Structures are given as structure tokens and as C-alpha cells.
Amino acid sequence: MATQECLWLKRLIREMMSTLNHPIQIYCVSESAINIARNLVFHACTKHIETHYCFVQEKVLTHDIELLKIRTKKQVADIFTKALAKAKFESFCEVLGVINSKFPLRGSVKF
Numbered sequence: 001m002a003t004q005e006c007l008w009l010k011r012l013i014r015e016m017m018s019t020l021n022h023p024i025q026i027y028c029v030s031e032s033a034i035n036i037a038r039n040l041v042f043h044a045c046t047k048h049i050e051t052h053y054c055f056v057q058e059k060v061l062t063h064d065i066e067l068l069k070i071r072t073k074k075q076v077a078d079i080f081t082k083a084l085a086k087a088k089f090e091s092f093c094e095v096l097g098v099i100n101s102k103f104p105l106r107g108s109v110k111f
Contacts, residue, residue, distance in 0.1 A: 002026055003026065003055065003056050003059055003065055004055075006024040006026060006065055007024070007059065007064060007065070009024070010064070023064055023065050023066040024065050024066070025065075025068050026065055026066070026067055026068070027068050027069075027070040027075070028067050028068070028069065028070065029069070029070055029071070029072050029075050031069055033067075034067045034069060036057075037056050037057050037060050037067055038057075038060055038067070076092050076095050076096060078092070079092040079093070079096070
């Protein structure tokens with residue numbers, strides 16, 4: 001799914017700017033998933049993977065996407081999928097640019 005979304009965004013950017021020749025980077029915590037996507041040879045342990053996942057392999061080979069390893073501790077997407085400790089949650093919010101809603105976003109006029 002992420003691959004399809006990235007390719008759609010790449011096409012949109014290419015239409016607007018007419019230059020986007022480098023691959024879209026997708027960060028992944030699974031070294032195994034990255035290795036499977038880079039290696040077209042199927043082994044006994046990967047035979048259960050359905051053919052529609054070969055789409056990702058194809059896009060890696062054509063340099064439309066690039067899969068990069070990210071450490072679990074730095075995976076900002078965890079904020080949407082896991083319960084996190086307060087410090088980690090706040091640091092990920094900062095990375096995403098999320099602000100504290102306790103503060104008014106607009107001023108007010110008092111009479």
C-alpha cells in the first residue's frame with residue numbers, strides 16, 4: 001500500500017515540477033522484508049508470499065522506490081499504531097510538527 005501511495009505522489013510531483021528522477025525512499029524496520037524485496041529468487045521460506053507483493057520487488061528493480069532500514073526506536077509511524085511512553089510520544093509529535101492544542105491557535109477580541 002505504501003508503495004502505491006508513494007508512486008502516486010511521485011507522479012503528481014512529476015506533473016507539477018516535471019523533474020523527479022530519484023527513487024522515493026520508504027523506511028522499513030524489517031530487514032527481512034527489505035531483503036525479500038531486493039532478491040527476486042524465491043526460497044522455501046518465501047514461497048507463501050503472494051504474487052501481488054512482487055509489485056514492490058518490481059518497483060525496487062526499476063528504481064521507482066528505495067527501501068531503507070530504520071531502527072525501531074526511530075520509527076515515527078509507531079505513534080499511529082502503538083501505545084508509547086510519554087517521552088517517546090512527545091518526541092514523535094515534535095518530529096511530526098504536532099502542536100499542543102491546550103494553547104489557543106488564534107487570538108480573541110475582548111470588549
